[in-house]
Amino acid sequence: MSIDSVKTLDAIRRLALKDLDETSDEDLRAEIVAKGDDPEVVACSVAIELDAIVAATMREDAAAAKNRAAAIPATSKRRPTLARMKELIESAFRIDANLATAFREGTHQSDADLQSLYDDLVELGKIGPEVND
Amino acid sequence: MSPTSPTERHASPEEVAVAVVNLRPEEHWRLKKRAKLQIWGTEYTDPMELLGEAVRRAMIATAPDKREDERGRPWPMDRVVIAAFLSKSIDGIADDSRRSLHQTATERLEVLAGEDRDIGTVLYGAGQYHPDVVEQAIDLEESQARQAAAIVDADAIERHFAGDQTVLAIIEGEKEGMSAREVQALFELDETTYDSARRRLRRTVDKLMPGRRPK
Numbered sequence: 001m002s003i004d005s006v007k008t009l010d011a012i013r014r015l016a017l018k019d020l021d022e023t024s025d026e027d028l029r030a031e032i033v034a035k036g037d038d039p040e041v042v043a044c045s046v047a048i049e050l051d052a053i054v055a056a057t058m059r060e061d062a063a064a065a066k067n068r069a070a071a072i073p074a075t076s077k078r079r080p081t082l083a084r085m086k087e088l089i090e091s092a093f094r095i096d097a098n099l100a101t102a103f104r105e106g107t108h109q110s111d112a113d114l115q116s117l118y119d120d121l122v123e124l125g126k127i128g129p130e131v132n133d
Numbered sequence: 134m135s136p137t138s139p140t141e142r143h144a145s146p147e148e149v150a151v152a153v154v155n156l157r158p159e160e161h162w163r164l165k166k167r168a169k170l171q172i173w174g175t176e177y178t179d180p181m182e183l184l185g186e187a188v189r190r191a192m193i194a195t196a197p198d199k200r201e202d203e204r205g206r207p208w209p210m211d212r213v214v215i216a217a218f219l220s221k222s223i224d225g226i227a228d229d230s231r232r233s234l235h236q237t238a239t240e241r242l243e244v245l246a247g248e249d250r251d252i253g254t255v256l257y258g259a260g261q262y263h264p265d266v267v268e269q270a271i272d273l274e275e276s277q278a279r280q281a282a283a284i285v286d287a288d289a290i291e292r293h294f295a296g297d298q299t300v301l302a303i304i305e306g307e308k309e310g311m312s313a314r315e316v317q318a319l320f321e322l323d324e325t326t327y328d329s330a331r332r333r334l335r336r337t338v339d340k341l342m343p344g345r346r347p348k
Contacts, residue, residue: 005284005287007308008287008291008304008308009173009174009283009284009286009287010308011304011305011307011308012287012290012304012307012334012338013170013171013173014307015303015304015307015331015334015335016170016331016334016335016338016339017167017170017171017224018331019328019331019332019334019335020163020166020167020170020335022328023332023335025159025163028159028162028163028166029159029162031336031339032162035340039158039162040158042161042162042165043158043159043161043162044158046161046162046164046165046181046184047154047156047161049181049185050153050154050156050161050184050185050188051154053185053188053189054149054150054153054154054188054192057146057150057188057189057192057193058146058150058192061146061192061193061196064196065197068197
């Protein structure tokens with residue numbers, strides 16, 4: 001591509017853009033009509049295409065947010081040791097007696113019960129999440 | 134546009150979406166016409182593709198889940214109206230694309246050809262059919278094809294105006310970086326004659342330029 005071709009292209013584009021900027025809305029409408037098009041239909045077709053682009057971008061954004069949200073529980077499932085979980089649960093029960101009434105069932109709890117209880121209390125915000133490094 | 138303030142607020146994806154949906158019909162015409170003028174020599178094949186990219190970049194600019202490789206263009210909504218912002222964005226994206234295509238073509242030619250060889254030697258020489266080289270050559274060819282198509286368009290416009298000395302004069306003046314006043318003085322044109330020649334040029338560009346190119 002020769003330098004002169006580039007300069008010609010750039011010059012034509014700059015001139016046309018300057019003229020477009022200085023053309024009134026009425027003149028633009030008249031040009032569309034002169035070409036045999038309906039200005040409202042032209043505007044409507046642009047609006048429809050833009051709506052589709054906006055919707056597609058929103059969908060991409062929502063999908064990315066969903067992926068991010070899905071990653072959060074996996075992180076919160078990282079727990080401290082069982083002994084530390086027991087301490088934290090007992091502490092939460094001491095602070096809030098209603099919690100003990102609501103959650104304690106029976107006297108013996110398996111490790112899985114304890115982990116599940118711990119997760120529930122973390123989710124409720126009664127225990128700050130801790131991880132076992 | 135004035136310089137960006139450090140506390141400037143940029144529109145959220147939802148705010149961009151609402152503003153785009155509320156564009157007036159006149160703004161739709163104008164933005165599409167601008168995109169049509171700007172796709173010359175770029176990677177874009179359709180004015181709506183370029184306008185859509187401007188909208189998309191405004192939306193992703195402040196999205197919390199934006200990918201690292203995505204390039205957003207934040208809309209300073211308190212300072213610039215959406216139509217003006219999208220116009221500038223169209224210009225910027227098109228300029229970047231043209232610059233990138235030119236730069237890519239130049240760099241790839243240099244890499245492919247090496248110090249002493251030409252591109253043909255590289256591609257067709259013995260044992261040089263490495264996939265990367267072939268892929269780069271295809272990209273280069275596409276980039277050159279787009280630019281060649283732009284030259285054909287420009288030639289068609291110049292041929293169209295072969296008998297219109299005023300339009301050719303203002304193109305020459307613009308190529309030399311002259312102001313409208315300087316062109317008017319040099320070619321002894323009054324303001325109205327200059328303006329109407331420029332209007333004829335734009336309308337012809339609009340008519341001769343395809344709105345959509347084959348990819």
